[in-house]
Amino acid sequence: MKKIILISFTLLCFVSHSFSQVDNNEKLITEKNYQEIKLIENGGGFSLVERWAMYPDGKQGINNLISNNLVYPKKAIKKKIEGLVTVKYIVQIDGTITDIKVIRKVHPLLDNEAVRIIKLMDKWIPAIQRGKPVKTAYNQEFNFKL
Numbered sequence: 475m476k477k478i479i480l481i482s483f484t485l486l487c488f489v490s491h492s493f494s495q496v497d498n499n500e501k502l503i504t505e506k507n508y509q510e511i512k513l514i515e516n517g518g519g520f521s522l523v524e525r526w527a528m529y530p531d532g533k534q535g536i537n538n539l540i541s542n543n544l545v546y547p548k549k550a551i552k553k554k555i556e557g558l559v560t561v562k563y564i565v566q567i568d569g570t571i572t573d574i575k576v577i578r579k580v581h582p583l584l585d586n587e588a589v590r591i592i593k594l595m596d597k598w599i600p601a602i603q604r605g606k607p608v609k610t611a612y613n614q615e616f617n618f619k620l
Contacts, residue, residue, distance in 0.1 A: 528599040547583040567607040569597040
């Protein structure tokens with residue numbers, strides 16, 4: 475059986491007061507190849523942030539995390555359950571992931587697997603607005619298809 479996982483990103487930004495961690499993050503950017511995860515590509519107009527949140531190896535890093543760790547639940551295969559699960563999460567100003575919520579549900583078996591994968595994410599480098607880290611909300615889609 476084949477499994478295909480399609481991944482897409484959407485983004486919302488929340489401004490937050492914080493302690494500056496920008497200098498500490500510069501070393502991580504180089505060491506772990508952190509790259510921005512952007513919603514708007516190539517001059518798409520006004521952006522709410524000066525620098526988007528960054529993840530090791532960017533979108534490819536997230537794709538690798540999903541493809542290397544996602545396990546299509548056996549019960550879902552047996553019941554032929556398929557569908558698009560969307561999970562929302564917040565990248566906090568310290569780079570941790572919080573507030574993980576399934577906003578488009580299919581079935582608890584698939585929904586829980588999508589949440590499990592989000593919980594495996596490495597620490598992010600937060601988005602920057604006006605020189606300070608800000609919270610950023612992302613949506614991650616998981617297309618479970620047999």
